[in-house]
Amino acid sequence: MSAKLLEAKSITMQFGGLKAVDSLSFHINQGELVGLIGPNGAGKTTVFNMLTSVYKPTSGEVIFLSEPTVSLKPYQVARKGMTRTFQNIRLFKDLTVLENVLIGGTKDISYGFFSSILQTSKYFQQEKALKEKAIELLAIFGLEKKAHAPASALPYGEQRKLEIIRALATQPKLICLDEPAAGMNHQETHQLMETIAKIRKDFRLTVLLIEHDMKLVMGICERIIVLDHGVKIEEGSPQVIQSSPKVIEAYLGAEDIH
Amino acid sequence: MQDFIQHLINGISLGSIYALIALGYTMVFGILQLINFAHSDVYMIGAFAAYYAARTLGIDKNPGVSTLVILLIAAMAACSLLGFTIERLAYRPLRKAPKLNILITAIGVSLFLQYSGQVVFGADPKVFPAVLEDSVLFTLLGVEFKSLDLAVLFVTLVMMVLLHLLIYHTKLGRAMRAVSTNMNVAAMMGVNTDRIISFTFVVGSALAGVGSVLVGMKYPKIDPLMGMMIGLKAFVAAVLGGIGNIAGAVLGALIMGLSEEMVVGYLSSTYRDALAFGILIVILIFRPAGLLGKGGVEKV
């Protein structure tokens, strides 16, 4: 279980004159839970965007499952098994909670356009299976009762959860969580940590986590990468990070550690 | 060579007409992200305001600078008032509505102005009063340079510079830019967004008023549907240059005018209108935000 699942080879992202990420290299092993932290504006989300091909890196390479993905479109990357959540929640607001999850089920559907028009038995079978699976997923996070409510009607914390569920529905190998605990209180955060640990085990997932909440990161991550001004300043186990002067400086220079 | 220069002059003069109207489109779009379909009809009302003003004042057969000034004031006043009213009554209640609704409302206002124009003014074309005598300023390589063409170009450029100064070098302009970047934040910072939007409409509509008098001078035939085609082309020009961008509108309009002219001159006149859109499509495919528009990466 130590094969490299994902490898970023000196990826750089330049917006005009600003280098948001500067030749960053790291890798993630199969089954790992890696945290990506850094002060505001360090370029964490930009890294996610490059990994998932939302942005094309100015230079550098991303290898996922031993294949380069830089030239792929985001949906191709997603279909290969890398999926994500968004920092500023991007749910399908006007759709129901259930529909949000169903959309992730591309891999479970093989019926064609005409099957859906003629409503063949294949259509019914697959739709039924997909729905059952979606409800199961919702149940893990305790959202199954709200399956038919519009996504926008959920409270903030549940919207975050729904994003994770939706990502899980695509059957990912690697899931990138962008500040999943943002805006949650202590108890909710704690709960979320447990759920992340659980799904990681149940779905045999590899997780890359961006988080501001140091406690969360330190508590569950096996390895942490610290980013500041687009450059990796430290990498290692939570203990290493906690005692690294570089990290402390970067954080104190910017803001307090939570 | 002579005819090429003539085509060039024609194209620039046509382009500067488009530009005058395109500026109004681009201003409103810049601040509200709204295609103000009614803009071309505000322009039409301006022309009629000037027409009736000239007739009631009895100066319709009395060309001169004073006539020009009076008509400009009349048209600008009528257009500003109309623009203000439209924004107040039709667009403001929809500030929070989906974009397409506002677009439909704009189309509704446009249809309303066109059809009530046909009822009130009559559908037959009217003759715009002679405002300035057109005279030949100078002749170059056998091509005559007319005062009217140059006046239109001059006014367009002056407007462009004035608008630029207004937007980038005044307090009001800063407020406008703030509203256009983020209306909510601007409101929190104490900008009276409603007033700024009204002001934008007033300025944009006044520009249409100026345009209407200048176009009326050059093409002295006005009718309630006069704004339709020219408005559409001006709008295309604004998009071409990058909508929301003042210089872009003028650049786009000049490109439109010139390319239309050159196509008729050297290719085929029948496909003139198709071409205008053809160019637009090609440019948008390669530069999705227009020539001078800011592409901008969507924040994720």
Place this chain on the structure above:
Amino acid sequence: MRQLLITILCTLPFLAGCTKKSSNEIVIGQYGSMTGSEATFGQSTDKGVRLAIDEANAAGGIKGKKIKLVTMDDQGKAEEAASVVTRLIEQEKVVALLGEVASSRSLAAAPIAQSKKVPMITPSSTNPKVTEVGDFVFRTCFIDPFQGTVMAKFATENLKAKKVAILRDVKSDYSVGLADFFTAKLKELGGEVIEDVSYSSGDVDFKAQLTKLKTKNPEAIFIPGYYTEVGLIARQARELGIKAPLLGGDGWDSPKLSEIGQKAIDGGYFSNHYSNETTDPVAVEFQKKFKAKYNEMPDGLSAAGYDAAKVLLKAIEQAPDLSGAAIRDQIAKITGHDGVTGKISINDKRNATKSAVVVQVEGQTNKFVTTVNP
């Protein structure tokens, strides 16, 4: 309040009103572009038609009955013309139809009139195809081939112009048709079309086309469009220094032509039904009455509308009953009707045979130049 307004707005369509019909009336239907981009043509025609109907009613109506004119707007759309004509026939129970100016719309409506056996007279659709639809469809104006011939002859014989350029309105079937027939006839007469360019009605800038024409040095320019654009074309042609005479068809006939074109259009020639300096009593009388009623001078379309209505009224008067077939037979028999636009005789192809005149624009008057017989 909101709810109420919405309810009213939504139910309005279903409150289709019914108009009362009285047996003491003869209902004539007219369809035309009363709104939309060609509204001015429809409205002009309507003025002429109304004048004729009012006159007939002032004189006591026909067969002791008043004439009622129902005018419906087709917005200048072909499909609207078809539905409006169906409505006039089915719901207003008209005995006959007048319309349309544009052949494209007459062609959409004529098959319906034909199939319902309601006679229809078009005042100014000049495309030959219109009356070919069937034996209930007539016209009281020239057809394109005739007018094209007149102007081609005039250009080659009177003006001795061999190299002619054409500037046509590609959006107007009238203009395209006329241009095509003109071209054919001109070639037959040994002339040559050295350049054929187009514009679209509604345009205001024609300099590109004109600059192109200028380089070819035509001896005459044929512009078979409507006065709405021709005035501006003339101005811009003169501004560019084009001195060749401008020629056109009856679409030019309007007081607006020289108002818009001013001096630039003076000296232009066009084929028309009559010259407005005519001393023909019918035409003089018409102009007088028109001026009195509308306080403006009639244009060619008003005159054509007036004549079409007159021919129809005459046929209704002579018909033994008000059936479509009876009226149809009488229209077919019209010969030598003294119209404003000349002596109208309906031929076996249901077209009017009448002579055309070529006139020259001189300010507000169209000076008589020559008469061309069919």
Place this chain on the structure above:
Amino acid sequence: MKKPLLALIGLIFVGFLIDLSFDAFIQLTLIYVLINMILAMSLNLVSGFTGQFSLGHAGFMAAGAYASAFLSTIFPMNPGPMQFVYFLFYAIAGGAVAGLAGYLVGLPTLRLRGDYLAIVTLGFGEIIRVILLNTKTVGGARGMYGITGPTDFTLGSWTISKFLIGYAHAIFWVVACFVVIWRIIRSHHGRAFLSVREDEIAAEAMGIHTTQTKVRAFVLSSFFAGVAGSIFAHYANYLNPASFSFNRSVDAVIMVVLGGMGSLSGSLMAATIITILPEALRPLQEITGVDLRMVIYSLALILLMILRPKGLMGTKEVNEFWRKYVRKTS
């Protein structure tokens, strides 16, 4: 397949009654209503369900109408009981041509967003119209006339009227269009459309091929617009480029927004209102003396947008309202 078939049979029976009790004008208006329904539903697929502004729907309708009319001159119809099959064939061919046009237009342009896409589709609509205006084989500005349409025919002692055939053909496509869109929206493919409308970036991250999804919606929508055009061509027997101007595209958008973006039943209602309203306002002219129809129409439009910004139905369908009503009353 049972329900739609039953609906179709029921609706054809209604047509039978209409044939017996109403005059040709009302029948013609009804056909126009049906055509507009197809137009509105198909545009709703692109604008309402997939969230892409299109202002060029009339262009695709024109492509279908002209293709179908042209085809009918090559393969002339056989007036008789088989004519329905011919119309079906023309409509499918017209729809296919329109769909192809939609594919060619959609592929390069659908990556544009919002207003830019609206303008580009507007441009394509105009280009199609200008091309038709300049094509002599289809009549140019004069238009194409004498297009074969449904004719009366007798079957034993039964006379089946022209209207009934035209109506049956039109209603067939209305039902087909409704069922196809309704069912697609309730499948994975349709949810992909919705996800693109809601959030393209999130949709991509969920493995949705957004460009392909948009092109699919666009092609399907164009296909039905072409079918609407074909029905129009063969019932009006007449085509003119002016009938497919920018204004018709706008009409289609108005129907979609008025009915509610993403509501099929809303589209049906709006198509009915928008088609009938101008006709119903005609008698007004006799009272006022001037033609105020379009003035009122435009005012009504503005008022409706302000008073009911989500359209008549929002994104809901009639049956959802019905369910709510039943729940309330029981």
